[in-house]
Amino acid sequence: MERDVKKEQEYKNIAQKYEPKPALLKNIVMAFVVGGLISDIGQFFLNFYLSRGYSMQDANTLVSITMVFLGAFLTGIGVYDDIGKFAGAGSIVPITGFANSIVSPAMEFKREGFVFGAAAKMFTIAGPVIVYGVSTSIIIGLIYYFLK
Amino acid sequence: MAKKKLGTQTVEFKNPPSIIAGGTIVGPKEGEGPLRDYFDMILVDDTYGEKSWEKAESKMFQDAVNLALKKANLKISEIDYLLGGDLLNQIISANFAARQLNVPHFGLYGACSTTTEGLTLGAMLIDGGYADYIITATSSHFSTAERQFRYPLEQGIQRPFTSQWTVTGAGATILASTGEGPYITHATTGKVVDLGMKDANNMGAAMAPAAADTIITHFKDTGFTIEDYDLIMTGDMGRVGRDILLELLYKEGYDIESKYKDCGIEIFDESQDVHSGGSGAACSAVVLNGWLLSQIQNGVYKKVLFMATGALLSPTSSQQGESIPGIAHAITISTTL
DSSP, X not given: OOOOHHHHHHHHHHXXXXXXXXXXXXXXXXXXXXHHXXXXXXXXXXXXXXXXXXXXXXXXXXXXXXHHHHHHHHHHTTOHHHHHHHHTHHHHSSHHHHHHHXXXXXXXXXXXXXXXXXXXXXXXXXXXXXXXHHHHHHHHHHHHHHHO | OOTTEETTTXXXXXSOOEEEEEEEEEOTTGGGSTTGGGOSXXXXXXTTTSSSXXXXXXXXXXXXXXXXXHHHTOOGGGOSEEEEEOSSGGGHXXXXXXXXXXXXXXXXXXXXXXXXXXXXXXXXXXXXXXXXXXXXXXXEOHHXXXXXXXXXXXXXXXXXXXXXXXXXEEXXXXXXXXXXXXXXXXXXXXXXXXXXXXXXXXXXXXXXXXXXXXXXXXXXXXXXXXXXXXXXXXXXXHHHHHHHHHHHHHHTTOOOGGGEEEHHHHXXXXXXXXXXXEESHHHHHHIIIIIIHHHHHTTSOSXXXXXXXXXXXXXXXXXXXXXXXXXXXXXXXXXXO
């Protein structure tokens, strides 16, 4: 059957009319609040490690380790997806969300084995982030090097 | 010459099969929904004591068949054919259940439309004189469908309001060549219709054109009017799909709103956070074999147009940017001939 572009456009207009709109303002506020709280927790640990006499660089690394652990732990006990349901980007963007994106497929696919299940599927969501994160930083680094 | 055919896409059964029994199993969430009293079995744990959700789904499929057999007081050896399907790759739930059931088996895939696809083919086999007893069954499971089509369960993401919740459950129907009804009198087989919708989180919009096409064709082929039916019920359009479908039909001169229900809307309460409603091959199967059959038996409805709808996408087709084709098959269930 040939595609009828006009008919498809007409239908798209009808379908769009009935699409419930996401609660934008609520989502933004929730993302801000939860994202902010996660950052507060990070800041709390940073202050804590600094007060224990670690250097800024070591304390930063320790905060990342702590937050990744928390994200993974909350995913493991089945809480992180509940947070994500109302926090949206607020719990996806921080490093805890990165941990969630790795642990959740690992948990889900471990029944397919530890090699082709858990290990292979672990990076289905985080993988693209790493690939394009690293690629972008290389490109920016090169630009910076030549323009400096 | 096709003697039993009406119009372009409909058949009228000369020896209409009776629906003699239905068996249903649902998961815990469905068991908290408004239709909970109509299901034969409600699971406390959605793994059903199995190691994987896939195994659980297959076990539900098998047990829905066994429940229906028990109600009809039949043994599996008396069944001529099993016609079944589900949503998983290579329809493993149905095929693995059929491995245990030891019965001639046709595996079907029509996504969520498989329920009425099976009933249509089963009715044809009986009317054609090829079988006396047929079982049709479908299953779906929230957790198996999510991991195949969408994201891991523990992933912290927001589901869009247009998305639907795959029903965990299985439903089986036994058709017999003799019986006192309710009968399947007509079947309208749908065409695959695609109006270019690409959002895999909005199945209602993808399926609505196919649903409208089959309903209109059914009325044209049979000469029935909306007044002839007590109820027109779709499988899993959801709230978004319902609104679109009603508008599409209204534009063509069919105002079905007062007679219309959708299994996906009925099976969950709005407070259950399922957004647009339920979906999945089991959605129509458990509502038909649970709630609807009991309503028909109690005389609430005498003539029903029942239509399961399917979105024929795969994770691969979605990733490659293909639009989502829809399909809908309708059957007429009537207490009288």
